[in-house]
Amino acid sequence: MIDQGAPPQERGQTVPRTPGLGARLMRRKPVEVLVAEGGQGEGGTLRRSLGLWQLTMISIGATLGTGIFVVLGEAVPKAGPAVTLSFVIAGLTALFSALSYAELAGTIPVAGSSYSYAYATMGELIAWVCGWCLVLEYGVSVAAVAVGWGEYLNELLDGTIGVTLPDALSAPPGDGGVFNLPALIVVLLAMAFLLGGARESARANTVMVAVKIAALVLFCAIGVQGLRSGNYEHFMPLGMSGVSAAGATLFFSYIGFDAASTAGEEAKDAQRDLPRAIMLSLVIVTALYVLVAAVAVGAKPWRQFNDSEAALAQIMRDVTGQGFWATLLAACAVIAIASVVLTVLYGQTRILFAMSRDGLVPKVFSRVHPKTGAPRANTVIVSLFCGVLAAAVPLGQLADATSIGTLFAFALVNVAVVVLRRTRPQMNRTFRVPLSPLLPALGFAFCVWMMGSLSTVTWVVFGVWMAVGLVVYFLYGHRRSRLAPPAPSEK
Numbered sequence: 001m002i003d004q005g006a007p008p009q010e011r012g013q014t015v016p017r018t019p020g021l022g023a024r025l026m027r028r029k030p031v032e033v034l035v036a037e038g039g040q041g042e043g044g045t046l047r048r049s050l051g052l053w054q055l056t057m058i059s060i061g062a063t064l065g066t067g068i069f070v071v072l073g074e075a076v077p078k079a080g081p082a083v084t085l086s087f088v089i090a091g092l093t094a095l096f097s098a099l100s101y102a103e104l105a106g107t108i109p110v111a112g113s114s115y116s117y118a119y120a121t122m123g124e125l126i127a128w129v130c131g132w133c134l135v136l137e138y139g140v141s142v143a144a145v146a147v148g149w150g151e152y153l154n155e156l157l158d159g160t161i162g163v164t165l166p167d168a169l170s171a172p173p174g175d176g177g178v179f180n181l182p183a184l185i186v187v188l189l190a191m192a193f194l195l196g197g198a199r200e201s202a203r204a205n206t207v208m209v210a211v212k213i214a215a216l217v218l219f220c221a222i223g224v225q226g227l228r229s230g231n232y233e234h235f236m237p238l239g240m241s242g243v244s245a246a247g248a249t250l251f252f253s254y255i256g257f258d259a260a261s262t263a264g265e266e267a268k269d270a271q272r273d274l275p276r277a278i279m280l281s282l283v284i285v286t287a288l289y290v291l292v293a294a295v296a297v298g299a300k301p302w303r304q305f306n307d308s309e310a311a312l313a314q315i316m317r318d319v320t321g322q323g324f325w326a327t328l329l330a331a332c333a334v335i336a337i338a339s340v341v342l343t344v345l346y347g348q349t350r351i352l353f354a355m356s357r358d359g360l361v362p363k364v365f366s367r368v369h370p371k372t373g374a375p376r377a378n379t380v381i382v383s384l385f386c387g388v389l390a391a392a393v394p395l396g397q398l399a400d401a402t403s404i405g406t407l408f409a410f411a412l413v414n415v416a417v418v419v420l421r422r423t424r425p426q427m428n429r430t431f432r433v434p435l436s437p438l439l440p441a442l443g444f445a446f447c448v449w450m451m452g453s454l455s456t457v458t459w460v461v462f463g464v465w466m467a468v469g470l471v472v473y474f475l476y477g478h479r480r481s482r483l484a485p486p487a488p489s490e491k
Helices: 021-026 031-036 052-063 066-107 116-119 124-160 181-195 198-225 239-263 268-300 310-318 323-357 376-392 394-423 440-451 456-480
Strands: none
Touching: 021 124, 021 310, 021 394, 031 052, 031 116, 031 376, 052 198, 052 239, 052 323, 052 394, 066 116, 066 239, 066 268, 066 310, 066 394, 066 440, 116 124, 116 181, 116 323, 116 394, 124 239, 124 376, 124 394, 124 456, 181 198, 181 323, 198 268, 198 310, 198 323, 239 310, 239 323, 239 440, 268 310, 310 323, 310 456, 394 456
16 A cells, blocks of 8 residues: 655655756746736736837937936046047947847837846846846936936026025035935936826926927037037047047946837837837937037037036037026926936836836836826835935946946847847747847947946946845745746645
């Protein structure tokens, strides 16, 4: 007689093998499952309300402004007049990655962006690393742009009522202040829009983007009057190393184009519109960046760019000799930079929404409010974190930290598009990267090259961030993943 209480081996039964650690780390989420789960959250679903125009405006809103309104003053001292070349190099790097994003966004139209693409192609651990980089990319960039918003707010206050906020309340520790109150305020304002839902946020963003483009066109029209050919002499005073260093910092300015991919579960026709929105927004933004940078360094000697986050307003004042135009530009910049905060914060919440649905972060991030169709708790938590970060950390450190997270995630996307071509060649693709795998390989190489141009301190910060991420993954995400085998007590 067989003892039913004996171990399965003694009863002649086959014992299911528990996957090894390597297999668990490489487990992939099928594309079909990713797409089928689109929009589904805890207690509700995201609403599909965004068309091509709104998606393009989200990308432009998240991109246009960070490099020109905020980081230009940081980049010019590194490259001199050749900062225009730095924008071109950063734009080419973004273009190669944008092609890969466009193909994957049309094939896997979900909210997780490159995190989800990595999950479907390279396994859970790589997906987690990518998602953790996106948290750095989106969350820290919100804080970085919010810091620059405060600079332009001071310009506006000075030009209208003749007062400015004291340094103690308008600059973070390390930059002569105690707490950057304006940076916190703009993040909280963006949070208020996002709590109303994706459609309402997209409408507000479209208006702000129109103001932003008008402001840059106005700057070029006035700034061109101050052009001096001598300002372009010694075009590359710090050599190619300076150009690449500035390009690495300015790459922070291009993270917006992938914001459209985070809207994959709220787009009306994601497979058709996402690739178009990504490519269209990148072309518009790059053209404006190069044009404005060329006018700026032509109107003001590059050595006089003293790391000011309100460089364009200062140039307008210097060229015209009047405060009116600088004040007008500052007013436009206050609105324009707010749109960057709004759309990038939107992208961050959707990344965490996807990670939460997969079980890798707590469920609170995937709870959807039934009336607005927005992840409200997620939005509040992320906004408060980014707001405090913006109020307490200097801009330069934030921008470089964002760049390295962005470059790492983009490098993985270039790998993912090649892997998916090899593993799932018959899948329907509404957009295909030309000359694959050559262009994805170039995109990967450019990302690695620009990462190498960043400072040692930035790499140390990135290493610490990734180490913290791995600890979080193995203590929480690895165990709670929806792809994890059930515990014996749950079988």
